[in-house]
Amino acid sequence: MSSVFQDAIANLLSPIGDLLKDPAVSEIMINGPHQIFVEKKGLVYRVPNKFADDESLMASMRAVAQSVGRVIDSDNPRLDARLPDGSRIAVVIPPMAKAGTTVAIRKFSEEKLGLKDLINFGSLSPDGARFLDCCMYLGRNTLVSGGTGSGKTTMLNVLGGRMPKNQRLLVIEDAAELQIKAEHVVSFETRKGNPERGIKAVSIRDLMESALRLRPDRIIVGEVRGPEALDLLNAMGTGHDGSMGTVHANSPVDACTRLETLCLMGETKIPPDAIRRMVGSALQLIVQCTRYHDGGRRTSHISEVLGVDEHGRYVVRDIFRWMQTGKDPETGKFIGEMVATGYVPSFFDEFVANKLPFPKANFKPPEWAMPLLKKAA
Ligand SMILES: Nc1ncnc2c1ncn2[C@@H]1O[C@H](COP(=O)(O)OP(=O)(O)OP(=O)(O)O)[C@@H](O)[C@H]1O
Ligand SMILES: [Mg+2]
Numbered sequence: 001m002s003s004v005f006q007d008a009i010a011n012l013l014s015p016i017g018d019l020l021k022d023p024a025v026s027e028i029m030i031n032g033p034h035q036i037f038v039e040k041k042g043l044v045y046r047v048p049n050k051f052a053d054d055e056s057l058m059a060s061m062r063a064v065a066q067s068v069g070r071v072i073d074s075d076n077p078r079l080d081a082r083l084p085d086g087s088r089i090a091v092v093i094p095p096m097a098k099a100g101t102t103v104a105i106r107k108f109s110e111e112k113l114g115l116k117d118l119i120n121f122g123s124l125s126p127d128g129a130r131f132l133d134c135c136m137y138l139g140r141n142t143l144v145s146g147g148t149g150s151g152k153t154t155m156l157n158v159l160g161g162r163m164p165k166n167q168r169l170l171v172i173e174d175a176a177e178l179q180i181k182a183e184h185v186v187s188f189e190t191r192k193g194n195p196e197r198g199i200k201a202v203s204i205r206d207l208m209e210s211a212l213r214l215r216p217d218r219i220i221v222g223e224v225r226g227p228e229a230l231d232l233l234n235a236m237g238t239g240h241d242g243s244m245g246t247v248h249a250n251s252p253v254d255a256c257t258r259l260e261t262l263c264l265m266g267e268t269k270i271p272p273d274a275i276r277r278m279v280g281s282a283l284q285l286i287v288q289c290t291r292y293h294d295g296g297r298r299t300s301h302i303s304e305v306l307g308v309d310e311h312g313r314y315v316v317r318d319i320f321r322w323m324q325t326g327k328d329p330e331t332g333k334f335i336g337e338m339v340a341t342g343y344v345p346s347f348f349d350e351f352v353a354n355k356l357p358f359p360k361a362n363f364k365p366p367e368w369a370m371p372l373l374k375k376a377a
Contacts, residue, residue, distance in 0.1 A: 082176070168218075
């Protein structure tokens with residue numbers, strides 16, 4: 001992109017220039033020209049920044065779209081794109097957007113969070129983190145589940161960085177966000193089609209097909225939201241142990257159901273109950289990310305998927321859970337921690353066989369958490 005063009009965009013975006021530059025701002029939300037909110041440290045605040053009017057906001061969005069080779073106009077009233085700096089932008093324009101041009105920018109941060117950060121933020125306990133580390137080493141098939149903006153991609157990125165160095169990882173995403181720190185990573189990104197310009201779309205499914213021919217040890221799908229779910233399950237069940245993905249769901253059991261629904265979105269001839277059994281047997285671990293009401297993003301569950309019972313219900317057991325014990329009266333922040341539930345995962349013998357530094361005693365919950373866990377069960 002020419003710098004003249006870049007200057008033009010910077011100029012058009014000048015009403016939010018300070019927010020774009022401020023590293024403490026992780027997200028910018030624009031609801032029409034006069035109402036702008038930001039997220040800082042997990043909390044959302046209104047800021048005084050304003051665009052002059054909807055026309056100038058529209059003009060800047062048109063320029064942003066153009067800079068990434070896309071168009072936003074009455075025929076294409078929605079835009080989902082990644083900016084050259086890696087930030088993600090989503091735009092919807094009137095009349096679909098009632099309050100005026102609506103924009104959300106998820107800023108790209110150079111400093112990716114690591115396992116240590118997640119522990120420091122209280123999102124994972126040291127034991128929970130060590131346990132996940134062992135699971136990555138052993139190649140558990142893992143689904144990271146959570147709501148919008150709950151920290152799924154961050155978690156997947158962290159877990160991807162904990163895989164054994166000698167393995168070949170194939171990463172497939174809609175918009176390249178993951179930056180997995182590993183030696184042998186191959187990344188693929190999908191392409192949106194544009195029939196007018198003769199550009200054919202390349203879907204996650206297409207890339208998945210190629211990926212399987214490219215000798216992957218493990219496959220990572222950034223966000224599973226379509227029939228590629230079935231390909232991921234197949235990969236998990238056919239020797240690509242330790243494959244992973246994220247899915248939009250609110251609990252570990254929900255995550256299994258969601259994956260099943262996504263599999264059925266494709267033109268598959270496999271009957272639903274067979275798909276359910278496939279999900280139950282291919283998936284092994286679910287890491288549930290939750291954004292709590294105090295703005296905190298925490299790993300609320302680390303659970304094992306054991307299969308499907310005789311009534312066709314998923315059997316999922318929690319290994320670790322985040323338990324709230326109180327609330328700071330001054331900051332409103334929740335107080336609590338991640339504790340073991342007492343359930344010892346079915347694959348613990350592999351920990352022993354591989355001499356992993358994680359004793360069985362770590363699965364025992366602390367005394368204080370017993371009544372809470374009982375209540376939550
Ligand atoms: N444990 C955490 N503690 C604090 N902030 C976090 C944590 N995990 C993620 N974040 C921050 O929260 C924001 C959203 O994270 P992320 O992109 O991982 O969420 P997501 O669930 O993948 O979102 P989406 O649903 O939009 O794909 C990012 O700014 C990220 O840096
Ligand atoms: Mg994400």
